[in-house]
Amino acid sequence: MTSLFRTSSLAAVLIAGTMALAPAAFAQDKVITHPQGETTISGVPAKVLTQDWAVYDDLVALGVPVAGVPSSNAPTYLGAIAADAEQIGSLFEPDFEAIAASESDVYFVAARSASAFETAKDILPTVDLSVNNGSIIDGLKANMVTLGTIFGLEDKAAELNAALDAKVAEVKAAAEGKGNALVIVTNASKLGVYGPDSRVSWVYNEAGMASALDSVKDGDHGGDAVSFEFLLEVNPDWVFVVDRDAGTGENAGAAAALLDNELFNQTTAAKEGQIVYLDSQASYISMHGYQGVMLLLDQVLAGLNG
Amino acid sequence: MLILASLITLAMAVVSLFVGVSDVSLASLFAGGMDSRAVEVLFISRIPRTMALMLAGGSMAIAGLVMQMIVRNRFVEPSTTGTMESAGLGFLLVTLFAPGWPLIAKMAVSALFALGGTALFLRILRAVPLRDVLLVPLIGIMLAGVIGAVTYFVAYRANLVASLLAWEMGDFSGVLRGRYELLWIGLVSAMLAYIVADRMTLAGMGKDFATNLGINHRAVVSLGLSIVAVVSAVVLVTVGMIPFLGLIVPNVVSLMVGDNMRRSVPWVAVGGAGIVLACDITGRLIRFPYEIPISVVMGVVGSVVFLYLLLRTQKRVAA
Numbered sequence: 105m106t107s108l109f110r111t112s113s114l115a116a117v118l119i120a121g122t123m124a125l126a127p128a129a130f131a132q133d134k135v136i137t138h139p140q141g142e143t144t145i146s147g148v149p150a151k152v153l154t155q156d157w158a159v160y161d162d163l164v165a166l167g168v169p170v171a172g173v174p175s176s177n178a179p180t181y182l183g184a185i186a187a188d189a190e191q192i193g194s195l196f197e198p199d200f201e202a203i204a205a206s207e208s209d210v211y212f213v214a215a216r217s218a219s220a221f222e223t224a225k226d227i228l229p230t231v232d233l234s235v236n237n238g239s240i241i242d243g244l245k246a247n248m249v250t251l252g253t254i255f256g257l258e259d260k261a262a263e264l265n266a267a268l269d270a271k272v273a274e275v276k277a278a279a280e281g282k283g284n285a286l287v288i289v290t291n292a293s294k295l296g297v298y299g300p301d302s303r304v305s306w307v308y309n310e311a312g313m314a315s316a317l318d319s320v321k322d323g324d325h326g327g328d329a330v331s332f333e334f335l336l337e338v339n340p341d342w343v344f345v346v347d348r349d350a351g352t353g354e355n356a357g358a359a360a361a362l363l364d365n366e367l368f369n370q371t372t373a374a375k376e377g378q379i380v381y382l383d384s385q386a387s388y389i390s391m392h393g394y395q396g397v398m399l400l401l402d403q404v405l406a407g408l409n410g
Numbered sequence: 411m412l413i414l415a416s417l418i419t420l421a422m423a424v425v426s427l428f429v430g431v432s433d434v435s436l437a438s439l440f441a442g443g444m445d446s447r448a449v450e451v452l453f454i455s456r457i458p459r460t461m462a463l464m465l466a467g468g469s470m471a472i473a474g475l476v477m478q479m480i481v482r483n484r485f486v487e488p489s490t491t492g493t494m495e496s497a498g499l500g501f502l503l504v505t506l507f508a509p510g511w512p513l514i515a516k517m518a519v520s521a522l523f524a525l526g527g528t529a530l531f532l533r534i535l536r537a538v539p540l541r542d543v544l545l546v547p548l549i550g551i552m553l554a555g556v557i558g559a560v561t562y563f564v565a566y567r568a569n570l571v572a573s574l575l576a577w578e579m580g581d582f583s584g585v586l587r588g589r590y591e592l593l594w595i596g597l598v599s600a601m602l603a604y605i606v607a608d609r610m611t612l613a614g615m616g617k618d619f620a621t622n623l624g625i626n627h628r629a630v631v632s633l634g635l636s637i638v639a640v641v642s643a644v645v646l647v648t649v650g651m652i653p654f655l656g657l658i659v660p661n662v663v664s665l666m667v668g669d670n671m672r673r674s675v676p677w678v679a680v681g682g683a684g685i686v687l688a689c690d691i692t693g694r695l696i697r698f699p700y701e702i703p704i705s706v707v708m709g710v711v712g713s714v715v716f717l718y719l720l721l722r723t724q725k726r727v728a729a
Contacts, residue, residue: 240644253557328697329701331584332584336432337699349573362584366588367454
């Protein structure tokens with residue numbers, strides 16, 4: 105009799121407990137809206153995959169452990185990638201087998217891997233965190249808010265966004281009255297220019313530096329090839345250099361050597377020494393990762409104040 | 411006729427001097443005196459670029475002609491025999507392992523690789539009994555694919571794919587005074603081809619035939635290979651690959667003046683320079699003030715002419 109009573113009371117406690125927990129679990133179903141639709145995520149995801157270094161960057165900034173990362177092009181500014189993180193394919197081609205086998209709770213795609221969404225959404229909850237190049241800072245902040253919601257880290261996200269806003273304001277103040285700017289990309293011995301809709305558009309749009317290209321017929325400016333004559337004629341006050349060869353470390357200084365020539369040396373930027381070298385991986389590979397953008401803003405700030 | 415062709419090429423060279431972002435015109439040249447910006451741009455940028463175009467175009471076309479003589483096939487040129495790809499592999503390796511070497515040393519390594527790759531191609535050809543006219547370039551393109559794949563693998567492991575793509579793409583936008591002079595080495599080697607043109611014409615008639623006429627076939631072939639390797643390496647290192655050039659120019663010239671190399675070398679040189687000038691000027695104008703790399707323009711023009719030549723051969727065979 106006593107044992108029966110004890111069992112049933114235990115059962116009652118268990119049932120009561122479950123009933124108390126159940127509504128809470130339902131309440132934690134979150135619907136995340138993103139560029140490719142809506143995704144429902146229940147509870148706080150424990151095992152997280154990302155196909156994009158910018159999202160990895162954001163997650164690290166928030167302190168969320170990442171279980172799966174791209175297999176290539178890890179930006180060095182992120183430091184050592186978690187040793188136990190699984191490699192789930194390149195930036196462009198996800199390894200769907202590995203993704204399915206990992207039994208993860210959430211999967212983030214963005215930019216280069218955005219097209220993986222259609223396939224991935226049937227395997228596990230997938231969120232697209234692509235950012236529009238035209239408004240990188242706003243897009244980044246929106247991503248931080250989204251990630252904060254998903255992982256219940258709203259306060260941390262708000263804190264980081266406030267720090268980002270403060271940094272942007274600082275750069276804006278430093279850029280005030282400093283003239284116009286041109287972002288160029290150097291690759292081997294070739295030159296390209298990045299304009300107001302490119303992956304480094306924040307230099308123009310958010311930091312408030314006027315584009316030196318305004319005097320030129322408008323193109324889509326996605327790293328268009330130009331000659332040194334072009335730089336001479338555009339004559340920017342400031343030049344921000346993304347050195348694509350620098351990522352390897354072997355060719356350190358290659359961009360500086362390329363730019364040290366009779367035509368470029370006549371521009372205001374060269375004469376005044378107003379040339380700022382940007383972290384090429386933060387600007388070229390991750391583009392809108394939180395720490396990457398903060399790093400780039402710091403580099404711009406150091407250049408402008410230096 | 412040759413004089414007319416030279417005049418057309420020369421006219422294009424003059425046009426090339428006046429096409430660009432900066433204002434360089436007869437008026438601005440005379441208005442500003444010797445220190446004006448126009449004069450400066452002319453000497454720092456326009457003349458070097460025009461020279462580079464003519465040097466690269468002329469020597470690459472001659473390299474194609476020499477290649478066709480040695481292999482005795484109309485459809486080979488340095489980029490359909492693995493030569494260019496080998497030069498690229500050499501340059502990549504030397505950039506990886508000895509980044510501090512001067513450019514000329516890197517170019518020499520690249521030329522050695524080009525030589526090795528072309529020799530490998532000839533060795534493979536010897537093992538192929540059936541010398542079908544289309545089989546030869548196919549083998550070359552396959553070899554080029556294999557060597558290219560090795561190069562990309564190395565570049566991928568070293569995180570250099572973007573750089574590799576950039577310097578393999580033929581593009582004259584970075585040419586300035588002091589940054590193209592290596593191309594003269596290419597011209598000098600191409601001139602060698604003119605000096606030994608008679609022997610090369612005979613060598614082109616086959617090993618036995620040439621030996622019967624007292625030609626040291628082996629020596630002539632080796633010299634030809636060296637010319638091709640040096641020209642390929644020089645052009646690759648300074649401006650990148652220019653597809654089809656070595657293929658279409660000698661073929662068109664052959665249709666016009668025949669296969670005597672003594673006669674055709676000047677034609678090929680002038681024609682190569684002219685077509686490269688035309689393509690580069692086009693690339694500078696289409697999206698002015700931005701540029702389209704010459705390899706893209708040349709790829710479009712070249713593939714059309716190549717198709718024409720291919721279909722023409724087939725028709726002749728069928729008839």
